[in-house]
Amino acid sequence: MRKPRRLSPDELAPWAVELPGARRDPTPRPPPPQGEGEEAPSRRPLSSSPPFLGEGPGEGSAAPEPIAWSVLFGNPNPVEVEVGMGKGLFLLTEALARPGVNFFGIEVVRKYQLYAATRLAIRKLPNAKTACADAGRVFRELIAPGSVSAVHVLFPDPWWKKRHKKRRVFTPAFAADAARALAAGGKLHVASDVAEYFGVMTGILRAMPAFREVSAETTAGPVEEAGFRTNFERKARLAGTPVGRAVYERTAEPVTVAPDPADGEVRADVKN
Ligand SMILES: C[S@@+](CC[C@H](N)C(=O)[O-])C[C@H]1O[C@@H](n2cnc3c(N)ncnc32)[C@H](O)[C@@H]1O
Incomplete structure (x- = not known):
């Protein structure tokens, strides 16, 4: 696979949105292998204070408002959310194929999020965006009830070892939040x-x-x-x-x- 070219944080910002409360890199463990010899795009901090959300959690501030999809995408089209999009092949091909649908990819590993965001940014796709965050938290805290038309959980990490299975993203609680x-x-x-x-x-x-x-x-x-x-x-x-x-x-x-x-x-x- 070709390496996407590096874009500046400003160039990437429309496709790599910052969510409140997200750590700069929330990855608690090394990422699962995704391919050989592919370099991640820029890791520099991106712009913050998104206008599509209320205040983030913090001392003295209220709980975050849910994502206002129509503000984020600038249109009232239906929204589909992908959980753990990795390098973003699905997000990219679906956004190209269905311009009347907005796609939002959530990926916990920063370098994959930026990789996917770069692929979208290079094509200047107006209907796809990504965030680096734990998808479970985003569903619990930032997605308004009844606000999305589809959720995709494609090839989630299996966490083979018995003692690691609690790290799986797809749990009964996640299914309820979805x-x-x-x-x-x-x-x-x-x-x-x-x-x-x-x-x-x-x-x-x-x-x-x-x-x-x-x-x-x-x-x-x-x-x-x-x-x-x-x-x-x-x-x-x-x-x-x-x-x-x-x-x-x-x-x-x-x-x-x-x-x-x-x-x-x-x-x-x-x-x-
Ligand atoms: C096995 S890969 C699959 C990637 C892609 N869906 C595919 O099929 O090629 C699973 C992806 O989910 C991401 N992931 C794992 N836990 C996550 C979580 N709690 N929130 C968001 N992404 C997560 C991993 O970093 C990884 O990129």
């Missing part, structure tokens, strides 16, 4: 090449009345036949690993938190 974020009829797309994690995600979603399964399939076709939409999907297909994909539609039912497959605990949720 359900709150979605407008009625909105879609949640999940995919993984890790059969166990795919089973966990679909198991959580099938246990939630707030979602209706639209499709769920596992395909093992080679990359030439099955195609790919993300870097990790490409790697999986080239390796011959089966890929699970599922789509869920937000129903009008209240949001509940599914039992956690990790501990079997059942929790009731009072928020909707």
Whole structure:
């Protein structure tokens, strides 16, 4: 893959938005491998004080306002959020293919966020932006209920070791937050090449009345036949690993938190 050319912070700013409360680099651990020999674009600080949000959390300040999508994008178009977009292939291709939809990618590793933002900035795409943050926090604190039309969680890190599984981004609580974020009829797309994690995600979603399964399939076709939409999907297909994909539609039912497959605990949720 070609390296995107380096852009200045000012050039990148419209595609690399700063969210309140986000640490400069919130990565607590080394990033997972994403490819060899690719250099990240500029890591210098970007502009702050975004006009699309209220005050950030801090001493004496109120909790942050949710993101005002129409202010952020400058139009009232539907918004789709991608969780953990890595280098941003999906975000880029979807934004190019569907100019009437706004795309917002959340990535916890700064260098991948900047890589993806650079790809969008080079093409000056008006309908895609990125943020460096923990997606769980963004959904909990910064996305207004019913304000997005789709959420994509594509090939989330599996965290293989048992003691690390709590680091997974897709949990019953996250699924509930995604359900709150979605407008009625909105879609949640999940995919993984890790059969166990795919089973966990679909198991959580099938246990939630707030979602209706639209499709769920596992395909093992080679990359030439099955195609790919993300870097990790490409790697999986080239390796011959089966890929699970599922789509869920937000129903009008209240949001509940599914039992956690990790501990079997059942929790009731009072928020909707
Ligand atoms: C396995 S990679 C997949 C990247 C991309 N979706 C793809 O399919 O090529 C998972 C990505 O999710 C990011 N990630 C992990 N935890 C996250 C979190 N809590 N919030 C946002 N991004 C996260 C990782 O840094 C990584 O870039």
